Amino acid sequence: MAQFLSSVPELMDAGLRGSRLPRGRALALRLGAVAAFLALWSLLSGAVVVLRLFNPIFLPGPWLVFGSLLDMAARGQLWIHLAATLERVALGFGTGAAVGVALGLAAGHLPPVRNVVEPVVELLRPIPPLAMLPMFIVWVGIGEASKVGFITYATFFPIFLTTVNGVRQIDPLLLRAAQSLGARGLGLFTRVILPAALPDILTGLRLGVALAFFVIVISEFIGAEHGLGYLINDGRNFFLVPQMLGAAVVLGLLGYAGNGLVRLLERRLTRWQHPA
Amino acid sequence: MTTAGGPKIQIQRVAKSFGAPGRAMEALGQIDLDVAERELVCLLGPSGCGKSTLLNIVAGFLAPTSGTVLVDGHPVSGPAPERGVVFQEYALFPWRTVTGNVEFGPLLQSRPAAERRRTVDRYLDLVGLRAHADKFPVQLSGGMKQRVAIARALANNPAVILMDEPFGALDAQTREVLQDELSRIQRVEHKTILFVTHSIREAVYLADRVVVMTSVPGRIKQVFAVKLPEVRDRFAQEFTQYESDITRVVKEEVAKVRE
Numbered sequence: 001m002a003q004f005l006s007s008v009p010e011l012m013d014a015g016l017r018g019s020r021l022p023r024g025r026a027l028a029l030r031l032g033a034v035a036a037f038l039a040l041w042s043l044l045s046g047a048v049v050v051l052r053l054f055n056p057i058f059l060p061g062p063w064l065v066f067g068s069l070l071d072m073a074a075r076g077q078l079w080i081h082l083a084a085t086l087e088r089v090a091l092g093f094g095t096g097a098a099v100g101v102a103l104g105l106a107a108g109h110l111p112p113v114r115n116v117v118e119p120v121v122e123l124l125r126p127i128p129p130l131a132m133l134p135m136f137i138v139w140v141g142i143g144e145a146s147k148v149g150f151i152t153y154a155t156f157f158p159i160f161l162t163t164v165n166g167v168r169q170i171d172p173l174l175l176r177a178a179q180s181l182g183a184r185g186l187g188l189f190t191r192v193i194l195p196a197a198l199p200d201i202l203t204g205l206r207l208g209v210a211l212a213f214f215v216i217v218i219s220e221f222i223g224a225e226h227g228l229g230y231l232i233n234d235g236r237n238f239f240l241v242p243q244m245l246g247a248a249v250v251l252g253l254l255g256y257a258g259n260g261l262v263r264l265l266e267r268r269l270t271r272w273q274h275p276a
Numbered sequence: 277m278t279t280a281g282g283p284k285i286q287i288q289r290v291a292k293s294f295g296a297p298g299r300a301m302e303a304l305g306q307i308d309l310d311v312a313e314r315e316l317v318c319l320l321g322p323s324g325c326g327k328s329t330l331l332n333i334v335a336g337f338l339a340p341t342s343g344t345v346l347v348d349g350h351p352v353s354g355p356a357p358e359r360g361v362v363f364q365e366y367a368l369f370p371w372r373t374v375t376g377n378v379e380f381g382p383l384l385q386s387r388p389a390a391e392r393r394r395t396v397d398r399y400l401d402l403v404g405l406r407a408h409a410d411k412f413p414v415q416l417s418g419g420m421k422q423r424v425a426i427a428r429a430l431a432n433n434p435a436v437i438l439m440d441e442p443f444g445a446l447d448a449q450t451r452e453v454l455q456d457e458l459s460r461i462q463r464v465e466h467k468t469i470l471f472v473t474h475s476i477r478e479a480v481y482l483a484d485r486v487v488v489m490t491s492v493p494g495r496i497k498q499v500f501a502v503k504l505p506e507v508r509d510r511f512a513q514e515f516t517q518y519e520s521d522i523t524r525v526v527k528e529e530v531a532k533v534r535e
Contacts (some may be wrong), residue, residue: 006395086452109469138454141346171367173363173365173367174361174369175368176335176337176355176367177361177363177367177368178360179354179356179357180335180336180355180361181338181360181381181428181429181432182355182356182357182384182432183384187384191380191383195371196369196371211337220301270371270372272371272373272412272413272414273370275411275412275414275415
């Protein structure tokens with residue numbers, strides 16, 4: 001059970017939970033912070049223009065960035081890039097999650113599988129996934145397969161590791177209780193091991209979603225014709241800073257939404273941890 | 277399915293050592309014990325005497341180093357639904373509601389939903405938790421959790437129930453309430469129960485027979501048949517007499533551990 005605080009989002013949540021502000025006030029503070037950030041950004045880019053600090057093209061104000069986004073949206077261009085990125089993330093993350101959870105459950109539950117899989121994972125894991133991107137391109141070419149495969153590869157690790165951890169941390173007493181109630185084989189697996197490991201699996205999925213958006217951008221820098229990463233790289237080539245920042249904003253929103261979706265799933269599936 | 281007239285549980289020359297051969301630590305000496313159908317037998321002894329080890333062997337969680345355990349004449353080779361277990365730490369499934377926990381056994385046996393509901397209702401009524409049917413274990417007190425665990429074991433209709441210091445984690449008052457409840461349930465259900473405890477009072481209150489064990493390696497030191505009425509009074513003179521008789525025997529063993 002993921003009661004320890006293992007990631008930055010969890011630490012942040014714990015901090016927010018600790019303050020126990022009423023809902024409305026918390027929301028007001030959050031929106032206020034976003035507004036303050038936009039205001040500061042506007043102020044800075046305005047100052048650059050007024051004080052002639054450097055070429056204002058380097059730091060366009062938020063209005064220019066959102067203007068560029070609206071422009072791309074109106075011309076339909078934004079949706080093509082957004083769809084390309086989303087499709088890659090969905091396919092890559094979906095495969096990574098399926099393989100990570102399945103292999104993690106097997107390795108967590110069956111010592112022989114663990115002894116085969118874990119050393120390989122432990123050898124590959126310290127290599128930053130990005131170091132493997134050129135390999136993927138060499139192996140499967142520059143097309144979709146290498147991008148999707150790369151996300152699968154990168155997201156596999158956190159999901160696999162948290163799943164193994166979740167299975168191995170199951171209270172042996174629960175397994176004994178289940179067995180003496182007649183649970184064996186597949187029944188034991190689906191009715192006890194899976195639900196007991198679920199909180200950890202969901203933590204892994206959340207880390208995986210974040211990582212998927214992290215690595216897709218870089219793989220879209222190389223040899224892509226669509227995608228938000230392509231938009232950023234294209235913006236760099238043609239010095240379209242608002243386009244670069246716009247794509248980054250969209251990526252930020254996507255990552256935020258992805259995290260929110262998994263959180264929603266967590267809240268639904270692990271309601272038993274904090275019932276009303 | 278019962279061997280006619282034969283004992284429900286037969287523990288035959290069961291011994292258990294832990295650790296590598298040669299340097300093994302003997303936990304259980306040789307134990308021979310029969311438990312009759314509908315009998316409640318308490319295993320009593322100083323902590324570390326191997327009483328829980330013996331229970332775990334009967335449950336099938338541990339294999340004995342030598343000897344066998346028979347239930348209804350069939351040798352025990354692993355945990356099975358015919359032997360329900362109630363643990364000191366409750367071991368409820370935290371992701372299942374009270375109802376979900378109680379119906380776990382019937383669910384595994386693919387009992388139809390209507391029958392499961394009847395079973396759950398019956399046993400939740402028996403332990404007085406009908407009103408808490410939809411709660412999750414985190415929402416329950418220790419005493420309530422243990423009631424759910426007892427209902428869960430009963431709902432699976434096992435041949436025998438093994439209880440490993442089930443009330444050991446509860447405060448003194450809750451403990452007595454649950455002893456009362458178990459005594460009442462036993463008058464209704466007439467289960468064959470092997471009950472591990474280190475409380476002499478609890479043993480005298482619940483047991484048909486009290487088996488006092490020696491300190492390590494655990495052997496049977498003495499067996500007391502408790503000839504008291506079904507409904508017992510903790511302050512009756514006969515009750516306290518049993519208590520002091522058994523206390524004397526247990527103290528000898530505790531003293532040995534201290535030496």
